[in-house]
Amino acid sequence: MNGETAVAANRDRPAFGLTTDVVIFTIREDALCVLLVNRSREPFAGVWALPGGFLGPDEALNDGAARVLAEKTGVSGVFLEQLFTFGGPARDPRGRVVSVAYYALVPYNRLDRMAAVEGDRVAWVAVDELPELAFDHGEIVRMAHQRLAAKLDYSTIALQFMPERFTLSELQSVYETILGEQLDKRNFRKRLRTFECIEETGEMFRAGKHRPAKLFRMKQPGTVEIIK
Amino acid sequence: MNGETAVAANRDRPAFGLTTDVVIFTIREDALCVLLVNRSREPFAGVWALPGGFLGPDEALNDGAARVLAEKTGVSGVFLEQLFTFGGPARDPRGRVVSVAYYALVPYNRLDRMAAVEGDRVAWVAVDELPELAFDHGEIVRMAHQRLAAKLDYSTIALQFMPERFTLSELQSVYETILGEQLDKRNFRKRLRTFECIEETGEMFRAGKHRPAKLFRMKQPGTVEIIK
DNA sequence: GCAAAAGTGTTCGAGATACACCCATGA
DNA sequence: TCATGGGTGTATCTCGAACACTTTTGC
Numbered sequence: 001m002n003g004e005t006a007v008a009a010n011r012d013r014p015a016f017g018l019t020t021d022v023v024i025f026t027i028r029e030d031a032l033c034v035l036l037v038n039r040s041r042e043p044f045a046g047v048w049a050l051p052g053g054f055l056g057p058d059e060a061l062n063d064g065a066a067r068v069l070a071e072k073t074g075v076s077g078v079f080l081e082q083l084f085t086f087g088g089p090a091r092d093p094r095g096r097v098v099s100v101a102y103y104a105l106v107p108y109n110r111l112d113r114m115a116a117v118e119g120d121r122v123a124w125v126a127v128d129e130l131p132e133l134a135f136d137h138g139e140i141v142r143m144a145h146q147r148l149a150a151k152l153d154y155s156t157i158a159l160q161f162m163p164e165r166f167t168l169s170e171l172q173s174v175y176e177t178i179l180g181e182q183l184d185k186r187n188f189r190k191r192l193r194t195f196e197c198i199e200e201t202g203e204m205f206r207a208g209k210h211r212p213a214k215l216f217r218m219k220q221p222g223t224v225e226i227i228k
Numbered sequence: 229m230n231g232e233t234a235v236a237a238n239r240d241r242p243a244f245g246l247t248t249d250v251v252i253f254t255i256r257e258d259a260l261c262v263l264l265v266n267r268s269r270e271p272f273a274g275v276w277a278l279p280g281g282f283l284g285p286d287e288a289l290n291d292g293a294a295r296v297l298a299e300k301t302g303v304s305g306v307f308l309e310q311l312f313t314f315g316g317p318a319r320d321p322r323g324r325v326v327s328v329a330y331y332a333l334v335p336y337n338r339l340d341r342m343a344a345v346e347g348d349r350v351a352w353v354a355v356d357e358l359p360e361l362a363f364d365h366g367e368i369v370r371m372a373h374q375r376l377a378a379k380l381d382y383s384t385i386a387l388q389f390m391p392e393r394f395t396l397s398e399l400q401s402v403y404e405t406i407l408g409e410q411l412d413k414r415n416f417r418k419r420l421r422t423f424e425c426i427e428e429t430g431e432m433f434r435a436g437k438h439r440p441a442k443l444f445r446m447k448q449p450g451t452v453e454i455i456k
Numbered sequence: 457g458c459a460a461a462a463g464t465g466t467t468c469g470a471g472a473t474a475c476a477c478c479c480a481t482g483a
Numbered sequence: 484t485c486a487t488g489g490g491t492g493t494a495t496c497t498c499g500a501a502c503a504c505t506t507t508t509g510c
Contacts (some may be wrong), residue, residue, distance in 0.1 A: 014285040015243030018315075018326060057242040057324060061315040085313040085328050087246075087289040096285060097247060098328075100313050169489075186491070187473065194471090209482035210487040228471095349460040397462075414464070415500065437509030456498095 008022060017097035020064040021052035021137065023083065024073060025145035026106045027161050031126040032148075032177050034141055036133070038121040043093045044134035050141070051122070052099065072122060079105040079160040079224065083144055091136050099135075103144040109163040124138035149178055156197050156225045159218050167205055167213035168192070195227055245325035248292040249280035249365065251311065251372035252301060254334045255389050259354040260376075263300060263368055264361070266349040271321045272362035278369070279350070280327065293330035300350060307333040307388040307452065311372050319364050327363075331372040333388040338356050377406055384425050384453045387446050395433055395441035396420070423455055 009015035024035040036048040051072040055064040061082065063163075068075045080102055087098035094184040125131070130138065152175060158182050161174050172188050192198065199219055204212040252263040264276040279300040283292040289310065298304045308330055316325035339352075355358070355373050359368065379385040380403060389402050400416050420426065426446055432440040 009243060009245070013245050013282045016246045016283070017241050018246075054241045055244070055315075058317045060317060061313065061326070082312060084310060085289065087283075087287055087328065089286045098289070098326075100315065100326075132488085184474075185388045185489090186475085189490085190492095191472085206481080207485070211480035211489045227503055395462085412501075413462090414502085417463085418465090419499085434508080436461075437459070439463080439507035441462060 006214035008222060010214050014096075015096060017092070018055045018099055019052050019099045019165075020061065020068060021050040021099050021101050021135075021140060022065050022068045022072075022080075023050060023101065023103040023141055024069060024106060025103065025144070025148065026111060026113075026124065027108045027174055028124055030173060031128075032145070033124040033126050034130075034144075036123055036125050036131075037072070038123070039122060039134060039170055040121075047134040048123075048125070048131050050101075050137045055100075062102075065100075065104070069104050073106060073111065075106050075110050077222070078107070078110075079157070079222075083140070086136055086140065090134070099140075101140045101144070103147065105148075105160040107155070107161055107163050108143060119142050151224075152178055154227060156195060159197065160224065162218070164221070165201055165203065165205075165215040165217050167207075167215060169213060171216075195225070197225055230263070230421070238376075242324075245320070245323060246283045247280050247325055247327045248283060248289065248296060248364075249278040249327050249368060250293050250296045250308075250371055251278060251329065251331040252297060252334060253331065253372070253376065254339060254352065255336045255402055255405055256324075256339075256352055258405050261352040261354050262358075264351055264353050265300070266326075266351070267362060268349075275362040276351075276353075276359050277362035278329075278365045282327075290330075293328075297332050298389075301334060301339065303334050303338050305450070306335070306338075307385070308449075311375060314364055314368065316364070318405050327368075329368045329372070331375065332333050333376075333385070335389055335391050337391040379452075380406060382455055384423060384455060387425065389451065390446070392449070393429055393431065393433075393443040393445050395435075395443060397441060399444075403435070423453070425453055439444060 013049050026033055026035075030038070035051060037051050039047055039049050051068050053064070053068055053071075055061070059067070062080065065080055065082075069080060074112060081104075082099040085100045087097060089096060091097070091099075108154050126195050127141065130141060132138070133141070148157070158171065158178065162171060167183075168189055171192075172183060176183055177189070191201065197219055198216045200217045201217050203215040205215050206212045254261055254263075263279060265279050266397060267273050267275055267277050279296050281292070281296055281299075283289070289297070290308065293308055293310075294304060297306070297308065308381045309332075311329040311331050313326060317324060319325070319327075355369065358368070358369060361369070376385070386399065386406065387403050390399060396417055397413075399420075400413065403416070404411055425447055426444045429443045429445050431443040433443050434440045
């Protein structure tokens with residue numbers, strides 16, 4: 001026996017290590033951030049990396065990614081989508097390890113207290129201030145960011161960053177943060193109206209010494225619609 | 229020893245079988261077709277399936293897909309892109325096998341004589357006349373077709389189906405075949421002009437008892453541009 | 457001269473863009 | 484009363500959609 005294998009390996013059917021790495025995005029202080037883990041073990045001990053882990057022998061790909069997300073953030077039930085599979089022969093010094101990368105979007109109010117993580121140190125880092133990352137994780141983050149920005153144009157994915165109730169200015173700020181450009185308030189709201197994906201709650205939000213803002217909610221929380 | 233393994237497996241790092249399945253598209257007789265293989269061995273002996281195979285221990289994912297493509301069609305150097313990774317625990321009766329699916333586009337003039345394939349029977353089948361497929365290959369083809377149709381809207385991917393020189397009517401027919409709808413000739417040509425991705429060769433193509441058509445070529449063969 | 461596909465412009469409507477002021481509140 | 488962000492409508496432009504006739508060839 002060669003330890004626990006999920007498949008019988010032989011000359012025609014080599015066996016591979018399989019991991020999932022998850023790009024966990026959130027918005028903090030008007031910056032798009034990803035969760036990084038400072039690795040406690042080799043390879044790349046002391047280097048920042050994406051949260052990830054080996055897939056269980058009977059675990060679906062999605063379930064593995066959701067497990068990684070829950071382990072590091074305590075969060076579940078949020079947007080989680082397969083990104084790409086990275087499998088260069090030399091990407092992991094331990095041997096042949098293929099990684100199925102996912103990306104997740106976490107509303108900024110669901111991170112008040114993060115689940116404690118044994119041994120590893122974790123941090124939220126702005127995507128435009130990333131340090132050198134372990135493995136090919138830098139490339140993974142770039143691809144995830146690009147996919148996210150592209151989806152802003154043709155889907156309602158940005159709503160996945162919002163708490164249950166939110167103001168239109170907060171939502172606009174999320175768009176501006178991801179796209180890296182300012183948007184016109186009137187055009188933004190007009191376009192939102194055509195999507196018909198949010199509605200007023202009737203409640204107001206008082207935030208300072210100025211006029212209170214209406215609070216909105218998604219009509220169908222948890223769903224991302226393709227638009228236009 | 230447990231046969232050839234590309235990674236040391238143990239309790240925390242189970243070993244997986246890894247395959248690539250390739251959705252090879254071409255256009256034949258005004259139909260979008262995929263290449264299918266009639267399986268000669270269990271599992272699913274006698275059932276139609278996508279061409280695919282186990283990944284070599286030192287083979288990159290792209291290289292594995294390109295190898296499958298070359299083995300079945302004799303073609304290389306064509307458009308080939310990762311589609312999605314399928315890894316449900318029960319998708320393969322042999323055990324835990326994860327498949328990284330690719331899709332490829334082959335110009336219709338490069339299939340004159342296909343490479344002989346040992347034992348297996350292969351066939352081009354129109355995507356809207358698919359039989360039941362082995363494993364989850366039906367789902368893979370559906371996803372590939374959807375991706376291809378989506379990319380027509382925002383890229384020049386359709387040109388990857390064209391031979392070196394082609395007429396505008398031929399190209400329009402490719403669009404119509406994939407989208408499953410008729411297009412207006414004048415609007416189609418006007419829009420093409422804005423892409424600035426093809427040019428006249430100066431040559432004409434005589435096809436029958438009617439006016440000859442100008443032959444065009446891609447300005448940058450092999451590249452797919454994102455448009456608008 | 458006729459059948460058959462190639463080639464070519466203009467009009468119209470919808471949706472995106474640009475743009476400036478009044479409103480409600482807390483200090 | 485003033486500073487601050489919340490909220491709203493109109494004019495313009497651009498791009499996609501609809502649409503018909505002339506040209507060149509083979510027979």
